[in-house]
Amino acid sequence: MHLISFTTATGASWGFAEGSKIRDVGALASPAARTLGGALRSGEYETLLGHADTAPAIDLAAVEALPPITDAGKIICIGLNYADHIAEMNRPTPKRPVIFSRFNDTLVGHEQPLVAPLASEQFDYEGEFCVVIGRGGRRIAPDRALDHVLGYTIMNDGSVRDYQRHTHQFTPGKNFPRSGALGPAIVTKDEFGAVASQRITTRINGDTVQDSTADQLVFDVAELIAYCSEWTELSPGDLIATGTPGGVGDGFDPKLWLHPGDTVEVTIEGIGTLSNPVAAEV
Secondary structure (H helix, E strand, O other), rough: OOOEEEOOEEEEEEEEEOOOOEEEHHHOHHHHOOOOHHHHHOOOOOHHHHHHHHHEEEEEOOOOEOOOOOOOOOOEEEEOOOOHHHHHOOOOOOOEEEEEEEEEHHHEOOOOOOOOOOOOOEOOEEEEEEEEEEEEOOOOOHHHHHHHEEEEEEEOOOOEHHOOOOOOOOOHEEEEEEEEOEEEEEEEEEOOOOOOOOOEEEEOOOOOEEEEEHHHHHOOHHHHHHHHHOOOOOOOOOOOEEEOOOOOOOHHOOOOOOOOOOOEEEOOOOOOEEEEEEEEEE
16 A cells, blocks of 8 residues: 555645545544544554545545655654665764654655755755654564554655764754655555565666665664664654665765755655655745
């Protein structure tokens, strides 16, 4: 199943793609479950899907995409987690996951513009495989961690490199408004299958700049869920972005920064393509 969130003239909702149509499951929901994150946290998600055949079917072309999860309680991002990216940055392999966080207002949906900030010329891309938590928990054992996964999506962890390096904390460079993207859909775990060597590529204006596979991960999905749940309680709808592979703009000589007018496409085998134009901040 491909879960999506979207907005129409009547407001925001969520559902799943069905060919050229969307089943508007959110139209059946209580106010607490009008978002996908709310449906997961309220416990209504399974019940609503059980009645999905009664949900309105609307044209996919008639909606504007939102991030599949618009209201994550936690957006946990992992740095330096692909062997090829560690090598291009000339950094040692971490002994534990490198953690930072993003805020909900930093993410846009599929085909929505990323905003290049006025404050910096060093706007970079990072194509990432992203885990969506379906069942929360604390101190989750690695061998049970995948039981807590709803599915997987794509994140472009847009990074403002000079602000990222103002101090040893990454937060400022990772949280400019509308600097990142999420989507186009969450592919549920049962449809996606095991995370193995799926290919991840990023293209700028059609040119491939990142080309790697998920088996380059230093810490895999189960390890990340187990580690993160040691120090925080994971909740349904939380996101864990697993890091970016080699080929980021900061690794090029000369640097390959994003500029208004560019288009960024991140493709992950088994999920699809997240595409975003780049616009100027006004």
